Amino acid sequence: METILSEKTEKATDGVSRTLEAIARDNPSKLKLFEKIYDRKAAITECIEGQCLDCMGFDTKGIKECGDHRCPLHRFRPYQDK
Ligand code: SF4
Numbered sequence: 001m002e003t004i005l006s007e008k009t010e011k012a013t014d015g016v017s018r019t020l021e022a023i024a025r026d027n028p029s030k031l032k033l034f035e036k037i038y039d040r041k042a043a044i045t046e047c048i049e050g051q052c053l054d055c056m057g058f059d060t061k062g063i064k065e066c067g068d069h070r071c072p073l074h075r076f077r078p079y080q081d082k
Contacts, residue, residue: 016038019034020034020035020038026058027053027058030053030058033046033049033050033053034050037050045076045078048073048076048077048078049078051073052066052073052077052078052079060078060079061079063077063078063079064077064079064080064081
């Protein structure tokens with residue numbers, strides 16, 4: 001299988017590599033965000049975006065409408081109307 005992942009990403013752990021391969025296949029527009037997160041170069045807001053995307057299966061509308069007020073990230077979640 002041909003990969004579109006960067007050389008640096010290929011050096012990541014197997015679990016991270018599998019996750020990035022799935023993102024590259026299913027949500028390619030978010031690949032750079034997750035590469036930055038796993039390279040430890042992401043800002044905290046980008047990390048929260050990554051967590052919310054993972055939590056909601058990459059459904060940005062679901063994140064916007066998230067009703068879990070118990071979640072510590074709720075008020076910081078992305079895609080809210082300002
Ligand atoms: S704020 Fe909502 S979407 Fe984001 S991690 Fe928490 S429960 Fe999931």
